[in-house]
Amino acid sequence: MSLMSGLFLGATGLQTSQNSLHTTAHNLSNIETPGYVRQQTLHADMSYNTISTSPSVSKMQIGLGVEYDIVRQVRDQFLDKSYRRETGRSSFYEISQETTQEIETLLGEFDGVAFQDSVAGLWTSVQELAKDPSSAVTKGSFVSTAAQFIERAQAVYNGLSDYQDNLNARIKELVDRVNDLGDEIHKLNDLIHTEELGEQEANDLRDRRNKALDELSSLVNITYYTNADGATEVLVEGTQLVARDRVFHMDTIVDNGTGFYTPVWPHNLNEEVFIKDEEIATSFNTDIGELKSIVLARGDRRANYTDMRSETFLHGIYKYNDPTKTPPTVEEDVIPTNKSIVMKVQAELDNMVHSLMTEVNNILVGEKEKLDDALARYNDPDSPDYRNINILPRYEDGEELPKELFVRLGTSRYERMEDPDQPGDYYYYYVPEDDMPSHADIDSLYTIANMKINPDLLKTPSLLGEGFVTKDKEVDHAKADALVKAFNTPFSSLTPELTIQYDYRDFYSALVGQVATEGSVYSSIVTAQQTATHNLSDSRDAIMGVSSNEELTNMIKYQNAYNAASRYITACNDMLDRLLSSLG
Numbered sequence: 298m299s300l301m302s303g304l305f306l307g308a309t310g311l312q313t314s315q316n317s318l319h320t321t322a323h324n325l326s327n328i329e330t331p332g333y334v335r336q337q338t339l340h341a342d343m344s345y346n347t348i349s350t351s352p353s354v355s356k357m358q359i360g361l362g363v364e365y366d367i368v369r370q371v372r373d374q375f376l377d378k379s380y381r382r383e384t385g386r387s388s389f390y391e392i393s394q395e396t397t398q399e400i401e402t403l404l405g406e407f408d409g410v411a412f413q414d415s416v417a418g419l420w421t422s423v424q425e426l427a428k429d430p431s432s433a434v435t436k437g438s439f440v441s442t443a444a445q446f447i448e449r450a451q452a453v454y455n456g457l458s459d460y461q462d463n464l465n466a467r468i469k470e471l472v473d474r475v476n477d478l479g480d481e482i483h484k485l486n487d488l489i490h491t492e493e494l495g496e497q498e499a500n501d502l503r504d505r506r507n508k509a510l511d512e513l514s515s516l517v518n519i520t521y522y523t524n525a526d527g528a529t530e531v532l533v534e535g536t537q538l539v540a541r542d543r544v545f546h547m548d549t550i551v552d553n554g555t556g557f558y559t560p561v562w563p564h565n566l567n568e569e570v571f572i573k574d575e576e577i578a579t580s581f582n583t584d585i586g587e588l589k590s591i592v593l594a595r596g597d598r599r600a601n602y603t604d605m606r607s608e609t610f611l612h613g614i615y616k617y618n619d620p621t622k623t624p625p626t627v628e629e630d631v632i633p634t635n636k637s638i639v640m641k642v643q644a645e646l647d648n649m650v651h652s653l654m655t656e657v658n659n660i661l662v663g664e665k666e667k668l669d670d671a672l673a674r675y676n677d678p679d680s681p682d683y684r685n686i687n688i689l690p691r692y693e694d695g696e697e698l699p700k701e702l703f704v705r706l707g708t709s710r711y712e713r714m715e716d717p718d719q720p721g722d723y724y725y726y727y728v729p730e731d732d733m734p735s736h737a738d739i740d741s742l743y744t745i746a747n748m749k750i751n752p753d754l755l756k757t758p759s760l761l762g763e764g765f766v767t768k769d770k771e772v773d774h775a776k777a778d779a780l781v782k783a784f785n786t787p788f789s790s791l792t793p794e795l796t797i798q799y800d801y802r803d804f805y806s807a808l809v810g811q812v813a814t815e816g817s818v819y820s821s822i823v824t825a826q827q828t829a830t831h832n833l834s835d836s837r838d839a840i841m842g843v844s845s846n847e848e849l850t851n852m853i854k855y856q857n858a859y860n861a862a863s864r865y866i867t868a869c870n871d872m873l874d875r876l877l878s879s880l881g
Contacts (some may be wrong), residue, residue: 309362310862332508596637707740
């Protein structure tokens with residue numbers, strides 16, 4: 298090998314060591330940079346000069362030095378995918394946990410006054426009323442506590458509705474963020490492609506792209522792959538978000554009634570991003586992503602008591618245990634609110650308040666027994682009395698109508714109508730609730746959102762006394778006793794699939810306990826997920842994180858290599874100089 302070749306060989310070592318030092322310094326300077334991945338230099342032999350060949354011996358070759366082959370990112374694709382999947386699952390259950398905690402706060406105490414106190418107060422006023430139904434004081438107290446009961450029930454229900462609106466606003470924000478991340482990944486694909494047309498590796502840009510993928514994976518369930526051009530293409534819930542040449546933005550459509558946003562794909566004819574009736578299970582990987590969890594937690598409407606029951610239930614099959622009819626299964630009977638934590642609690646709370654209001658009203662006006670039987674036949678399509686208003690309570694035109702305590706905002710208890718069997722004769726008929734879940738008339742329902750105390754009774758509580766006087770002008774203790782009995786009689790389970798029945802005093806406590814139990818379950822899941830995610834993060838960091846000790850070791854190694862190459866060049870230079878000097 299000539300001295301000139303030796304100088305070239307030493308120069309390659311010098312340049313390679315210098316570039317390696319630059320990479321090491323770059324690692325150390327970014328040790329605290331979020332998303333930065335350790336870069337590693339790989340060296341390779343340059344081509345060889347063949348001096349001679351022989352069929353019996355190996356080739357005689359002279360190496361031309363070392364070259365700086367590639368700077369690669371130290372990543373593990375399996376760990377990346379596992380980490381992103383578990384991060385998305387953690388985000389999903391963190392929203393569920395957050396929602397149950399918020400609901401617990403609303404149910405346990407609102408503006409410093411627990412709703413449970415209003416239930417207890419109403420029960421106390423009923424007991425006092427039973428002692429002396431003729432007392433103006435006890436009647437006034439009963440009306441007052443009933444008004445307080447409604448006010449606090451509406452406060453809790455409105456709090457749940459406001460929380461739905463907060464979740465709804467977050468849905469729009471997350472959809473916009475998903476689109477922003479899609480745009481960022483697509484832009485980085487182009488920048489990486491442009492920069493790597495030469496020999497340089499765009500590792501810092503790749504770090505930014507992977508960081509965007511990490512964030513996107515916490516928001517939605519993603520799958521991704523690298524195409525032939527080296528660009529990363531991304532699918533969200535199986536639908537393309539980032540393609541080779543464009544980004545397919547997600548959008549939202551707004552329900553005119555509720556104002557709720559529904560994420561959709563405009564390029565797929567506004568197909569909804571999330572499947573409504575999809576089973577949520579880890580085994581199916583359907584419990585991934587913050588956006589999906591918020592959509593499920595919010596639900597698609599303001600729920601009320603009708604969401605707990607199907608039309609079959611309302612026709613009286615369960616209530617009257619008709620042996621000629623086949624009870625529906627739970628799946629047929631329950632409107633699917635269980636995926637929405639907020640909707641389920643709204644429906645259960647409204648079920649309690651609705652039942653209590655209608656029970657108290659029917660007892661006060663003396664129509665309980667007649668109404669129970671009449672409504673069962675009136676709502677049953679198989680009954681000959683289906684939709685026959687003549688079987689409902691009615692009063693002569695001009696007759697004094699009994700006063701109910703809880704009144705609907707848009708519908709009176711009685712409506713003046715012509716007798717279908719006697720044209721020209723008019724009566725006041727009881728107006729039933731149109732509470733078929735598929736087409737409920739909200740204005741006709743005795744619900745929290747459609748209720749107030751009878752203003753006449755609120756103004757003059759003594760008018761309530763008309764309901765506690767018999768035809769013989771005697772005090773009617775029977776009605777007061779019926780109210781006491783109603784409070785002590787189990788009226789409903791929390792959900793139709795449960796068998797435990799609660800009375801009005803225990804129902805709300807059971808509801809709060811149910812939410813607390815669900816919250817505890819979600820808390821356990823979140824803790825387990827955080828542990829799994831943390832372990833995966835540690836495993837990733839062990840591979841792709843920057844270690845200051847390791848990088849300082851590399852710096853010493855490359856510095857020594859640089860010095861060795863420098864001394865080698867100096868030696869070659871001295872030899873060449875002496876040779877030239879000796880030759881004159």
